[in-house]
Amino acid sequence: MNSVLGMPTQSIFLQDTLKTLMRAVEVGGFDKIVYDYLSRPMRVIAVSIPVRVNGSITIFEGYRVQHNNALGPFKGGIRFHPEVTLGDDIALATLMTLKNSLAGIPYGGGKGAVRVNPKTLKAKELEELARGYVRALYSALGPDVDIPAPDVGTNPQIMAWMVDEYSKIAGKNIPAVFTAKPIELWGNPVREYATGYGVIVAAETFMKELFGSGLSGARVSIHGFGNTGQWAAYWASKMGAKVVAVADTSGTVYDPNGIDVNKAMEVKNKTGKVIDYPGGQKLKPDDALYVNADVLVPAAIENTINASNVSRVKAKLIVEGANGPTTPEAEEYLTQHGVTIVPDILANAGGVIMSYLEWVENLQWMTWSEDETRDRLGKIMENNSRKVMNKYSELKVKNATVRDAALVLAIERVEKAMKLRGWI
Ligand SMILES: NC(=O)C1=CN([C@@H]2O[C@H](COP(=O)(O)OP(=O)(O)OC[C@H]3O[C@@H](n4cnc5c(N)ncnc54)[C@H](O)[C@@H]3O)[C@@H](O)[C@H]2O)C=CC1
Ligand SMILES: O=C(O)CCC(=O)C(=O)O
Numbered sequence: 001m002n003s004v005l006g007m008p009t010q011s012i013f014l015q016d017t018l019k020t021l022m023r024a025v026e027v028g029g030f031d032k033i034v035y036d037y038l039s040r041p042m043r044v045i046a047v048s049i050p051v052r053v054n055g056s057i058t059i060f061e062g063y064r065v066q067h068n069n070a071l072g073p074f075k076g077g078i079r080f081h082p083e084v085t086l087g088d089d090i091a092l093a094t095l096m097t098l099k100n101s102l103a104g105i106p107y108g109g110g111k112g113a114v115r116v117n118p119k120t121l122k123a124k125e126l127e128e129l130a131r132g133y134v135r136a137l138y139s140a141l142g143p144d145v146d147i148p149a150p151d152v153g154t155n156p157q158i159m160a161w162m163v164d165e166y167s168k169i170a171g172k173n174i175p176a177v178f179t180a181k182p183i184e185l186w187g188n189p190v191r192e193y194a195t196g197y198g199v200i201v202a203a204e205t206f207m208k209e210l211f212g213s214g215l216s217g218a219r220v221s222i223h224g225f226g227n228t229g230q231w232a233a234y235w236a237s238k239m240g241a242k243v244v245a246v247a248d249t250s251g252t253v254y255d256p257n258g259i260d261v262n263k264a265m266e267v268k269n270k271t272g273k274v275i276d277y278p279g280g281q282k283l284k285p286d287d288a289l290y291v292n293a294d295v296l297v298p299a300a301i302e303n304t305i306n307a308s309n310v311s312r313v314k315a316k317l318i319v320e321g322a323n324g325p326t327t328p329e330a331e332e333y334l335t336q337h338g339v340t341i342v343p344d345i346l347a348n349a350g351g352v353i354m355s356y357l358e359w360v361e362n363l364q365w366m367t368w369s370e371d372e373t374r375d376r377l378g379k380i381m382e383n384n385s386r387k388v389m390n391k392y393s394e395l396k397v398k399n400a401t402v403r404d405a406a407l408v409l410a411i412e413r414v415e416k417a418m419k420l421r422g423w424i
């Protein structure tokens with residue numbers, strides 16, 4: 001099957017995700033049935049969404065992959081991207097099941113996608129697409145069924161339109177069905193920066209463990225300068241690191257003396273291009289992966305560090321802000337060369353952990369303060385990083401990776417839930 005409603009299903013990302021999952025199932029000594037469950041989604045819903053674009057109707061394909069709900073409602077973002085495939089969406093939903101399990105939150109995993117370049121749509125058209133997605137999927141969503149949030153190409157404004165559409169159909173306000181909403185519409189201020197913040201708490205914890213000192217004075221390079229990358233840069237700099245490179249599709253800004261992160265964020269939000277930053281050397285987008293840095297944060301998209309470029313990476317610690325940025329071949333090379341990778345399902349879990357806290361607030365119609373929430377999130381990220389490190393030191397398999405340890409912990413929790421439910 002090459003397409004569903006026109007959306008391609010092929011995905012190197014999915015093949016790699018399944019390869020990595022199989023490896024962890026073997027490392028952890030799990031039964032084959034566990035792989036059989038986790039290597040396929042429980043449900044895939046494909047919908048057509050008609051939207052009037054420039055006066056005529058365009059039909060967009062929308063998807064929601066509900067991967068596994070043994071631990072609770074399906075949970076994960078919605079991606080608007082012109083090249084996303086259904087296979088990519090399945091890979092992302094699989095990672096959500098594992099991420100939510102490792103995070104210790106009461107969620108299964110899901111992910112949505114629409115094959116669209118949101119930058120080509122006018123605001124009204126984007127709103128119609130967001131509302132159309134909810135109308136088409138209404139019966140499959142719900143605060144105790146499936147709770148979406150943003151991912152690449154979506155944002156709090158889109159969540160606001162979505163929660164409004166869902167509430168209109170339901171005939172009452174139901175805030176807890178979407179997370180990462182604007183603050184004025186039942187959101188929590190921490191969610192905006194939660195993913196990047198969590199990446200940096202994980203980086204700090206691993207730096208201390210591996211090198212005996214935290215991020216202070218360390219050189220950090222950030223590839224991808226959207227929600228995850230910008231806030232990772234911000235918190236790295238706040239924790240005393242020197243951010244030497246930041247990159248988006250317009251290029252890399254490199255300054256070995258350190259970039260003014262606030263200025264870079266201001267420029268990016270004004271012109272849409274980080275390359276407009278006044279100062280530093282201007283390099284190609286992928287050069288941020290290769291600069292001299294102690295810590296590299298890939299925060300753009302999957303398959304960024306792969307067999308073709310891995311030998312150029314110089315950092316000794318890679319902290320995955322993006323989902324699936326390192327292919328298995330690249331990871332094997334890096335492991336052999338003494339590089340530690342803090343895997344996506346641990347490193348970028350700050351976003352969904354904060355979504356969970358927002359959901360708990362919404363279910364009770366209450367709010368916590370920003371400081372209280374960030375503190376709670378930081379502690380969860382630090383504890384989970386330590387749990388993974390401990391598991392890593394227990395693994396007796398040759399060439400085991402931190403990713404293996406994280407996945408084994410994640411699989412253990414889902415396996416227990418599936419056993420208790422009588423699924424396996
Ligand atoms: N937003 C969130 O809360 C979470 C996001 N993630 C993951 O983080 C990654 C980034 O997501 P967001 O920051 O939300 O997306 P975003 O759309 O806000 O930002 C993506 C950034 O990557 C850049 N980019 C894309 N391709 C690039 C390339 N080839 N070279 C250099 N830069 C490139 C874009 O220019 C943009 O600056 C994705 O893998 C996403 O799944 C993971 C957990 C939560
Ligand atoms: O906050 C959420 O539910 C979305 C998180 C997400 O999509 C991710 O972690 O990749």
